[in-house]
Amino acid sequence: MRAMLLDAPRTPLRPADIPVPRPGPGQLLLRVRACGVCRTDLHVVDGELTKPKLPLVLGHQIVATVEEMGPGTDRHAAGSRVGVPWLGWTCGECTYCRSGRENLCRGARFTGYEIDGGYAEMAVADERFCFAIPEGYPDLQAAPLLCAGLIGWRSLKLAGDGERLGLYGFGAAAHIVTQVARHQGRRVFAFVRPGDAEGQRFALEMGAAWAGGSSEAPPEELDAAIIFAPAGELVPHALRAVGPGGVVVCGGIHMSDIPSFPYELLWEERVLRSVANLTRQDGEEFLALAPRVPVRTQVTAYPLGSAGQALDDLRQGHVRGSAVLSISG
Ligand SMILES: [Zn+2]
Numbered sequence: 001m002r003a004m005l006l007d008a009p010r011t012p013l014r015p016a017d018i019p020v021p022r023p024g025p026g027q028l029l030l031r032v033r034a035c036g037v038c039r040t041d042l043h044v045v046d047g048e049l050t051k052p053k054l055p056l057v058l059g060h061q062i063v064a065t066v067e068e069m070g071p072g073t074d075r076h077a078a079g080s081r082v083g084v085p086w087l088g089w090t091c092g093e094c095t096y097c098r099s100g101r102e103n104l105c106r107g108a109r110f111t112g113y114e115i116d117g118g119y120a121e122m123a124v125a126d127e128r129f130c131f132a133i134p135e136g137y138p139d140l141q142a143a144p145l146l147c148a149g150l151i152g153w154r155s156l157k158l159a160g161d162g163e164r165l166g167l168y169g170f171g172a173a174a175h176i177v178t179q180v181a182r183h184q185g186r187r188v189f190a191f192v193r194p195g196d197a198e199g200q201r202f203a204l205e206m207g208a209a210w211a212g213g214s215s216e217a218p219p220e221e222l223d224a225a226i227i228f229a230p231a232g233e234l235v236p237h238a239l240r241a242v243g244p245g246g247v248v249v250c251g252g253i254h255m256s257d258i259p260s261f262p263y264e265l266l267w268e269e270r271v272l273r274s275v276a277n278l279t280r281q282d283g284e285e286f287l288a289l290a291p292r293v294p295v296r297t298q299v300t301a302y303p304l305g306s307a308g309q310a311l312d313d314l315r316q317g318h319v320r321g322s323a324v325l326s327i328s329g
């Protein structure tokens with residue numbers, strides 16, 4: 001099968017022909033139809049996430065059809081359409097797994113990082129971690145739901161239920177969260193790279209009440225903010241933007257160092273926290289909610305062989321909405 005391989009951090013992806021993987025017990029062999037490109041993939045390529053399997057097939061927003069059911073599988077029928085997210089396996093036995101926090105399982109394994117992902121024509125996944133894809137979503141439009149959507153949803157839940165929500169970085173996750181937040185009756189304040197007029201326009205089109213540069217003060221005090229951009233210097237800006245009791249959620253897996261800031265930015269019970277990974281419950285909740293909003297994803301499609309270009313465009317901030325590899329079907 002064709003695949004794009006990462007041989008080592010900080011090297012370009014390499015097109016390769018590799019053997020089709022075999023599904024083991026509990027696993028499905030999947031024909032990949034589309035795979036979303038995520039900022040986390042960039043962190044893997046750049047060596048900021050330091051423990052990838054190598055060589056590696058990136059990609060953890062896989063939309064696929066079940067090609068073959070491995071021994072002992074019964075949750076997803078052959079031919080059905082499934083989605084594979086970042087969370088690829090958990091131990092099921094530790095304190096975290098047994099308390100609804102499998103996202104924190106120390107033994108967890110992640111798709112497109114420790115398990116080969118979806119930048120390929122075929123993939124293998126544990127059926128317990130595959131979701132049914134809601135009907136009505138074409139393959140390309142469904143792909144961003146699987147990480148931008150799921151992590152966005154978890155971040156939104158952890159931000160609390162305040163009405164005025166700030167979003168720092170307006171890419172794949174923010175364009176989905178904005179639609180969900182509006183559906184919940186909130187107002188969204190979007191912060192983009194200073195001078196990014198196109199980013200501001202996009203945020204307003206997606207339903208933000210206000211859009212401005214990331215170092216600007218919003219027109220009113222916010223109840224919560226989610227930082228999707230991997231830039232630590234945004235943390236003091238976001239803390240300054242939220243009122244007493246406000247929550248600032250860091251939604252990314254990696255962030256540059258956070259500069260020191262005066263305690264008064266945190267005082268008055270402001271909360272600063274991160275979001276790590278997802279639970280299967282987050283996935284079930286979000287994939288049930290998305291068609292009801294309904295969430296409409298904007299995607300820029302690339303052929304499999306242009307995965308490197310998609311990553312470059314994402315790095316440069318040139319992708320409107322989500323970059324998605326169109327692979328088969
Ligand atoms: Zn566990």
Ligand SMILES: [Zn+2]
Binds near residue numbers: 060086
């Ligand atoms: Zn992701």
